[in-house]
Amino acid sequence: MGTPASTAGLRVKSKSRRKRSNANSFALLFILPSLILYTLFVIVPTLGSVYLSFTSWDGISEDVRFIGLANFAEIFQSPRVHNALKNTLVLTISLVLLENIAAIAMALMVDRVRWFKNLFRSLFYFPTLLSGVVMGFVWAMILNYNFGVFNQILNAVGFGSWAIDWLGNPDYAMISIILSTVWKGAGYYMIIYLAGLQGIPTELSEAASIDGASGWQQFRFITFPLLAGSLTVCMVLSTISALKIFDQIAVMTDGGPGFATETLTYIIYKVGFGELRQGFGTALALVLFVLILIVTVIQVQILRKREVQY
Amino acid sequence: MHMIKPKAKGWFAVTLAASMLLGACGSGSGDAQTKSGAASSDEGGEKVSFTLGYASGDPAARKAISDTVQRFMDEHPNIEIKDISDNSASSYLDWLKTKDAVGEFPNLVEMRDTEVFADAGKIVELPSDLLELFDSPPEVEGKVWNAPLALNVPQGIIYSKEAYADAGIAELPKTYDEFLAVQEKLKASGLSPLVVGGKDIFHMGFWVNKFLIDDVYAQDPDWNSKKTAQEVSFADDNVVQAMTDFKFLFRNYVDKGWLSTPDNQTASILVSGKAAQLFSGTWMFSQIEEADPSFEYGFYAVPDREGHVNVIGLPSPAGWTLSAEAAKDPAKTEAIKSFIRYFFEPEQYSLYLASLNGIPSTKEKVEYEASPAMQSALDLMNDSDVTKSLAINNWWGENLIPPQFRNWFYKKLQEMVASDGDVTDYMKQIDTEYDAQVKANSM
Numbered sequence: 001m002g003t004p005a006s007t008a009g010l011r012v013k014s015k016s017r018r019k020r021s022n023a024n025s026f027a028l029l030f031i032l033p034s035l036i037l038y039t040l041f042v043i044v045p046t047l048g049s050v051y052l053s054f055t056s057w058d059g060i061s062e063d064v065r066f067i068g069l070a071n072f073a074e075i076f077q078s079p080r081v082h083n084a085l086k087n088t089l090v091l092t093i094s095l096v097l098l099e100n101i102a103a104i105a106m107a108l109m110v111d112r113v114r115w116f117k118n119l120f121r122s123l124f125y126f127p128t129l130l131s132g133v134v135m136g137f138v139w140a141m142i143l144n145y146n147f148g149v150f151n152q153i154l155n156a157v158g159f160g161s162w163a164i165d166w167l168g169n170p171d172y173a174m175i176s177i178i179l180s181t182v183w184k185g186a187g188y189y190m191i192i193y194l195a196g197l198q199g200i201p202t203e204l205s206e207a208a209s210i211d212g213a214s215g216w217q218q219f220r221f222i223t224f225p226l227l228a229g230s231l232t233v234c235m236v237l238s239t240i241s242a243l244k245i246f247d248q249i250a251v252m253t254d255g256g257p258g259f260a261t262e263t264l265t266y267i268i269y270k271v272g273f274g275e276l277r278q279g280f281g282t283a284l285a286l287v288l289f290v291l292i293l294i295v296t297v298i299q300v301q302i303l304r305k306r307e308v309q310y
Numbered sequence: 311m312h313m314i315k316p317k318a319k320g321w322f323a324v325t326l327a328a329s330m331l332l333g334a335c336g337s338g339s340g341d342a343q344t345k346s347g348a349a350s351s352d353e354g355g356e357k358v359s360f361t362l363g364y365a366s367g368d369p370a371a372r373k374a375i376s377d378t379v380q381r382f383m384d385e386h387p388n389i390e391i392k393d394i395s396d397n398s399a400s401s402y403l404d405w406l407k408t409k410d411a412v413g414e415f416p417n418l419v420e421m422r423d424t425e426v427f428a429d430a431g432k433i434v435e436l437p438s439d440l441l442e443l444f445d446s447p448p449e450v451e452g453k454v455w456n457a458p459l460a461l462n463v464p465q466g467i468i469y470s471k472e473a474y475a476d477a478g479i480a481e482l483p484k485t486y487d488e489f490l491a492v493q494e495k496l497k498a499s500g501l502s503p504l505v506v507g508g509k510d511i512f513h514m515g516f517w518v519n520k521f522l523i524d525d526v527y528a529q530d531p532d533w534n535s536k537k538t539a540q541e542v543s544f545a546d547d548n549v550v551q552a553m554t555d556f557k558f559l560f561r562n563y564v565d566k567g568w569l570s571t572p573d574n575q576t577a578s579i580l581v582s583g584k585a586a587q588l589f590s591g592t593w594m595f596s597q598i599e600e601a602d603p604s605f606e607y608g609f610y611a612v613p614d615r616e617g618h619v620n621v622i623g624l625p626s627p628a629g630w631t632l633s634a635e636a637a638k639d640p641a642k643t644e645a646i647k648s649f650i651r652y653f654f655e656p657e658q659y660s661l662y663l664a665s666l667n668g669i670p671s672t673k674e675k676v677e678y679e680a681s682p683a684m685q686s687a688l689d690l691m692n693d694s695d696v697t698k699s700l701a702i703n704n705w706w707g708e709n710l711i712p713p714q715f716r717n718w719f720y721k722k723l724q725e726m727v728a729s730d731g732d733v734t735d736y737m738k739q740i741d742t743e744y745d746a747q748v749k750a751n752s753m
Contacts, residue, residue: 060407168567170729254509257570
């Protein structure tokens with residue numbers, strides 16, 4: 001027979017275990033509705049998609065024929081998909097770099113400017129509020145060869161021969177999409193970097209100034225390393241967003257001219273949905289999902305190692 | 311004598327008023343019921359409704375159809391038509407698939423991909439008692455599925471008379487080489503000879519199919535089936551010649567911004583004088599007239615090198631089609647048939663045709679006031695020396711191409727022109743891709 005003290009200890013332990021179990025049940029009860037909805041609207045369709053990717057379903061008929069790995073074989077052999085992958089990588093690398101550089105620059109400016117801080121913050125953030133479709137339409141009008149603002153100005157000052165077909169020239173179409181997307185997206189990441197900047201203790205900068213460090217040295221050795229947490233978040237988010245870009249391409253170029261701006265996401269829609277090859281489109285969506293997963297995991301692993309705790 | 315106390319008087323007045331009001335409502339609704347009952351008995355049935363879907367990208371055609379729908383409903387109060395069309399012409403198939411996916415496939419639908427939807431069991435044959443309205447409507451798998459909204463109209467050059475006069479062009483070209491000479495004159499006069507809405511992929515098909523019809527389909531309407539059977543190739547001389555002519559025209563005479571110009575801007579570019587000509591169909595006439603009522607324009611078909619004229623003009627299986635779901639409901643089917651008959655009555659149909667300068671598909675004669683340009687188009691259709699054909703993607707049956715091929719093919723041609731690629735090389739790539747798509751679709 002145990003001593004009262006040890007028995008009391010057992011009673012306390014089982015009581016706290018019961019308490020934890022009750023708390024867990026309560027928590028589960030709160031999570032359950034969202035979990036059910038998430039399962040029904042995300043998990044189940046995703047698993048359904050996995051099945052469809054092994055079929056030749058056209059998206060409308062009752063006939064769903066199992067064709068094994070034929071869709072995947074076609075994906076890995078298709079020159080069109082290779083071109084789309086190349087475009088996706090070019091777009092992603094460019095967008096991630098430019099958006100984050102622009103966002104850090106804007107955040108530094110907003111953090112350090114003395115006057116009209118709120119105005120600048122609002123101006124930089126405003127494009128983020130536009131939907132991709134609206135932004136695409138606006139920029140398509142601005143960049144229009146015949147009636148767009150840029151070329152009209154060139155015509156007006158006598159340099160009409162310099163007019164560029166921004167969205168119709170394969171050399172410029174991708175650049176136009178990249179720059180307009182940076183214009184739209186950088187403001188969102190600016191907010192995250194701004195929060196990171198405002199979390200850096202000012203004493204560190206003051207000490208560095210006293211020690212004679214220049215502005216660039218302070219940024220390189222103090223500010224940037226301490227922004228690593230924000231950098232991780234922004235790089236991951238901007239990478240995922242870039243890999244899935246769709247609205248701007250649909251509205252501005254329709255993947256053209258030719259296939260110059262066609263990305264993997266765009267083929268999924270165009271071929272899978274628009275051209276009655278739902279099975280193929282689903283297989284490509286699965287490949288894109290795996291690609292995003294791999295890139296994100298690698299990215300997080302690398303960036304997390306840089307993070308500095310202070 | 312009892313006097314009603316003031317407070318009670320108030321309640322009495324309210325009660326009296328309420329009872330009068332309720333009585334009036336009761337008698338009113340009774341009247342309404344009588345009226346509707348009378349209407350029902352006049353029209354012979356309870357209220358029926360069905361949904362209507364069509365490509366609503368063209369504003370004039372959309373207005374014409376919605377006006378017809380409204381007039382029909384005014385004359386048939388027991389039939390309600392819910393117009394669920396909110397799409398653009400270039401994404402009509404996407405819209406239709408989306409509607410199907412959410413269980414809202416229209417009961418009466420403008421069908422353009424008849425064979426695909428028929429094979430999928432989404433549509434049914436046109437009721438046999440409606441066949442009498444049309445003169446030899448096209449059949450798919452031995453059946454008629456559509457009430458054709460209109461016959462396919464020829465495509466040709468819509469030209470600015472002023473630009474032609476300024477460039478000293480007194481006569482319309484009689485051969486393709488004369489046509490190229492006209493382009494040189496226009497170019498020399500400082501204008502862009504041609505505007506092309508290349509951003510919209512369907513617009514690419516206008517010129518592509520002009521050359522394909524001249525060099526391929528005019529001689530062999532069954533070319534598609536032979537290509538599917540690999541008996542002919544895109545790399546054959548005739549197709550290479552067609553695409554060589556296409557590339558030459560585009561690199562030398564088409565406005566520089568063609569790849570980013572949408573179809574809906576071509577009318578404004580033409581009437582503003584930035585370009586002298588537009589290659590398109592008669593549906594553009596109303597858009598041009600709306601952009602500038604004073605713009606003087608003409609229309610003609612571009613002949614081939616031998617001076618022969620070949621145009622799009624054969625009928626294709628497209629038009630009003632009954633959905634399989636609607637066909638299960640006899641009342642709905644009757645209501646839809648009633649609407650189709652009404653739509654094709656000459657009095658109604660002429661208004662629709664006038665809005666898009668269409669050619670009637672009905673046996674019964676339909677008349678509307680046609681412009682001189684439209685008369686030129688009608689003369690082409692009535693000329694037995696003019697060969698009528700179809701675009702590459704409008705053939706059906708054995709000549710049906712893989713549904714995903716058309717857009718890929720047109721984009722590849724865009725790439726070929728923009729990069730000044732070798733035509734034969736590109737045709738070989740296109741041939742390989744066609745075979746791959748046929749194989750993929752056969753699985």
